[in-house]
Amino acid sequence: MGEPKGVAEGVPIAVRPDPRRDDGRRPVAWLHITAPPSWSVTPSARSWCTCGYERQAIGRAAVLQLITAHGENRASCPLLTPALEGRAAA
Numbered sequence: 570m571g572e573p574k575g576v577a578e579g580v581p582i583a584v585r586p587d588p589r590r591d592d593g594r595r596p597v598a599w600l601h602i603t604a605p606p607s608w609s610v611t612p613s614a615r616s617w618c619t620c621g622y623e624r625q626a627i628g629r630a631a632v633l634q635l636i637t638a639h640g641e642n643r644a645s646c647p648l649l650t651p652a653l654e655g656r657a658a659a
């Protein structure tokens with residue numbers, strides 16, 4: 570594991586939830602993808618969350634897996650799904 574120092578060239582794309590759809594909760598999970606337009610440059614991505622979740626992916630397939638894993642964290646994250654702990658609040 571290490572920082573991808575060779576992939577500085579590229580188009581950083583920050584994917585964040587639409588703030589207008591946020592119902593007052595602050596975003597706690599981030600997904601950052603560096604996907605160069607050139608196929609000769611390896612794409613990389615980093616996904617992290619304030620619950621302690623953090624992953625980094627190097628390579629096209631790994632980035633796709635990271636995106637999937639990021640979605641899974643958003644679905645199971647205790648910070649994003651307080652309903653899992655609030656079942657008694659009914």
Ligand SMILES: [Zn+2]
Nearest residue numbers: 618620622646
């Ligand atoms: Zn989380």
